[in-house]
Amino acid sequence: MEKYIFYVLALIMIISAIASVSSRKMLRSVVYLLFTLIGIAGIYFMADYNFLAAIQLTVYAGGIIVLIIFSVLLVHHIDMELEVAKRSRRIITGLICLIGLGIFLTTIYSHPFVETTTAVTTTTADIGFALLSTEAGGFILPFEVISILLLAVMIGAIIIAKGEDGTDDQTKEPPLLKQEKPVEKKEELLEKEVVV
């Protein structure tokens, strides 16, 4: 039973990943990425890591996807189509990727993995104790470093996205799209009036 669930998940993930990197519509590409991430959460559930699957669903499917969708909506027109790379470039890149995949697969299938058959269920409490343990092999130091990193990124993202106000605005040229469109409309209206 698990076998079929895994194969279906793998098929969904691969198809949606290919669609995500080759779709010409920006927003659809993000939604295909969402399917891939949910499939990965399904694999974590199958491997009996419920906490990781919950993190994957909340951080990726809940946070990062929403962030990327926001940036797409702020940056793109919704009906704009992306330009596709040249055909020769796509073929060469695909060939390089296939060669790399072949190397990976030969290495994986020639390496003798010694799989254990013991099934250990990792609870969330175990992960919490490992993250906060100060003994040898504990992860308290990287945990604190990550928290400082997140704080720094939060402040940095706010400052970068806000931009420097007032310093460079006079010298900068105004964006062309915003300036020209109303003028064209006014001219059209004027022409219509003239015709009438």
Added chain:
Amino acid sequence: MIPGISITEILTLTSILFFIGIYGFMTRTNLISMLISVEIILNSTVINFVVINKYLYPELLQGVVYAIFIIAVAAAETALAVAIIINLYKQISSVDVKETETLKH
């Protein structure tokens, strides 16, 4: 471990996902599309950490903890990248790689 599935099958799946991400990263010229490809690459490597921990050393926790750290760093990286992209769009009205020539201001 997942009953009925060997570790090589999952590693095959993650390798395929990794190279799909590489393909997208090399063919796309839009910054947001490249960000999406980077997310695919990062996620496939995180599955590797988790699966190797589960199949080979199930009594240890290193793989899971590293997966959590990678997810945290990836979230931070995405937030910063989105901030930079939006700021860049304010400056040059484009998010295409070919028109991104300056990082100053």
